[in-house]
Amino acid sequence: MEAFAIARVQLSFASITATPTGPERFATAFYTALWSETSGTRELFPAGMENMRQRFTTAVGWAVDKLTDVDGLDAFLGQLARDHRKYGVRPEHFRAAGHALLVAVRECTPLILWTAALERTWAEVISHFTETMAVAAAEDDLPAAWGATVVGHERVLADLAIIRLETDTPIPYHAGQYMSVQIPQRPQMWRYLSAAIPPNPQGQIEFHVRRVSTGWVSGGLVSEVVVGDRWTIGPPLGGLQVDQDSGQDVLMIASGTGLAPLRAQIMEMAMRGTNPRTHLFYGGNYPCDLYDLETLWQIAMTNPWLTITPVTEELENPYWHPVPLRETPRGLQEPIQGKLGKVVASFGSWSDHQIQIAGSPSMIRTTLYALSAGGTPRQNISFDPL
Ligand SMILES: Cc1cc2nc3c(=O)[nH]c(=O)nc-3n(C[C@H](O)[C@H](O)[C@H](O)COP(=O)(O)OP(=O)(O)OC[C@H]3O[C@@H](n4cnc5c(N)ncnc54)[C@H](O)[C@@H]3O)c2cc1C
Known part of the structure; x- marks a missing residue:
């Protein structure tokens, strides 16, 4: 597709999501059309659609952004299609x-932007999306989802839990990927979580979950999950990965x-003989938010x-946090005070590095902004869909 046509589609999508109510209105228009035109599709979705609507608009925006990178786009669409198999979605x-x-x-x-030419271009783009997804779903020979049993649940902070599971059969993911999970306490409310350890033949997997105060599922994950619970886990998604051959x-x-x-990627790298030099900035509001610093220090040593x-x-930790501060081990970096993105950018341009950012949507946006303002090119930076 021509660069001009892609720019036209991207501009029209930006105009749809530019207002505060735009993303919600767009997703509502989509689901209304889908359910009214195709019988049996409403049952594929949960009763509460807030999260689905948000995720739908995010996914379309991500795909529209990737129109200039056809390989990246097709990989994303293929993963999304395979992920949808767990809902019982069929190619049609x-x-x-x-x-x-x-x-x-x-x-x-x-209305002022909508022309016959724009409609034709959108139709072409959408046909590419749907055909790619239909083929990827039809060709997938992996299970649509995996069963797993909770074998450990540790509250490391009041609002944060480390949850360990054993899957019935190993999930073929690579370190850096995420997957959707469904827990018995919140049926049909799938949420994405990133695996915190690399895959292993025993099918052991670990997730770290923080409660989001306005959320439906994260509270249950942090305070209601118990050992023995049976989860359903969707196929692996995402492309965060260290390129060992780039020389960067x-x-x-x-x-x-x-x-x-x-x-997970650092743990996997630690099993190799040689690795590129890797600098991890690990941030939080208080020292206690860096709940896994001890593990990282041990690996770095x-x-x-x-x-x-x-x-x-x-x-300093807040007064209500009971655990005293641990001293930085000899030879390791002392904590720096500041906002994460600004601190990283204060080291200058990182244009000669391959970069990964992971955290809340607002942290990712502010860090991207700080790095770009410091001269780091956007194409060096990878992050998961927000
Ligand atoms: C690719 C990906 C990987 C993820 N990996 C993890 C993970 O490893 N561990 C983990 O705890 N969460 C992770 N999340 C977030 C997770 O999927 C849920 O969104 C989160 O647990 C909140 O779920 P909820 O049902 O309580 O709230 P939701 O109903 O999903 O969301 C309620 C509101 O909170 C906002 N929100 C969601 N997440 C955050 C956040 N982190 N900070 C601030 N606001 C937020 C939403 O935008 C929404 O407005 C990941 C999300 C994505 C997209």
Whole structure:
């Protein structure tokens, strides 16, 4: 597709999501069209659609952004299609969704931008999305989802838990990937979580979960999950990965449980003989938010290619946190006080590094902004869909 046509589609999508209510309105128009035009599709979705609507608009935005990178786009669409198999979605549903998507785009693009040429371009783009997804889903020979049993649940902070599971059969993921999970306490409410350890033949997997105060599922994950619970886990997604052959050093930036996908990769790298030099900035509000610093310190002590820089906005724990501060082991970096993105950017341009960012959507946005302002090119930076 021509660069001009891609720019036209991207501009019209930006106009749809530019207002505070735009993303919600767009997703509502899509689901209304889908459910009214294709019988049996409503039952595929949970009763509460807030999270699905948000995720739908995010996924379309991500795909539209990737139109200039066809390989990256097709990889993303393929993963998304395989992930949808767990809902019972069949290849013909993707074609029906394509029609509903065109209805939603037409309904939500400002009239002044909508032309016959734009409609044709959108139809072409959507047809590529749906055909790629239908083929990927049809060709997938892996299970649609995996069963897993909770074998450990540890509350490491009041609002953060480390949950360990054993899957019935190993999930073929790579370190850095995430997957959707469904827990018995919140049926049909799938949420994405990143694996915090690399895969192993025993099917052991670990997730780190922080409660989001306005959320439906994270509270249950932190305080209601018990050993013995049976979970359903969707197929692996995402492309965070260290390129061992690029010759570039690695910069990793994590806040909160965003540490999980980076930690899994660091653990996997620690099993190799040689690695690119890797600098992890690990941030939080208080020192106690860096709940896994001890593990990282231990890895760094025996792996000279790894540097860990703790960054916190406050240097003391809050009065209500019972555990005293641990001193930084000799030879490791002392914590730096400040906002994570600004601290990383204060080291200058990271243009010669491959960079991964993981954390909350707002942390990722502010860190991207700080790095770009400091001269780091956007194409060096990878992060999961927000
Ligand atoms: C690719 C990916 C990987 C993820 N990996 C992890 C992980 O390893 N560990 C983990 O704890 N969470 C992870 N999340 C977030 C997770 O999927 C849930 O969104 C989160 O647990 C909140 O779920 P909830 O049902 O309580 O809230 P939701 O109902 O999902 O969301 C409620 C509100 O909180 C906002 N929100 C969601 N997450 C955050 C956040 N981190 N900070 C601030 N606001 C937020 C949402 O935008 C929404 O407005 C990941 C998300 C994505 C997209």
